[in-house]
Amino acid sequence: MQCWLMKSEPDVYSIDDLERDGSTYWEGVRNYSARNNMRKMTVGDLVLYYHSNAKPPGVVGVARVIKEAYADPHQWDRNSKYFDAKSTRDDPRWSMVDVEFVEKLPALVPLDTLKTTKGLEEMVVAKRGRLSVQPVTEKEFEIVKRIAHG
DNA sequence: GCCAACGTTGGC
């Protein structure tokens, strides 16, 4: 099983929105590294749900992959902000996955804590800010969960 | 709202 971290702005789609909906499509990823990470996901992989552009930013919950990467239909929708004229039906450029709600953590784990906690120094989110879908080791995943659960 | 980091685009 692999673990991941996915970022969402709470003003756009928060962990509470995911809890209410039960599951969602992770549409709109338009960065190749993030897309490539999604393409490596398999059903059952666990995801740290991270609120970016939040006060404070940090991990707020856990989700699970329930559908592996498939073409994001928004790339062919002229009216979508995710439209990409260079993406063809034969060779879709952008992918998305489906995830389901697992839990909302009892406490937010702030980015600041991720950066200073022993064992988490190498987390991508702490080193390289701008990647919206990134791998996390199982060990890192467990440490983050333990912090949140006290 | 600012701006640093960094990814993408496009001219050459």
Next chain:
DNA sequence: GCCAACGTTGGC
């Protein structure tokens, strides 16, 4: 294939 210009992300 280099690199300048430009756009976006996301912390602060």
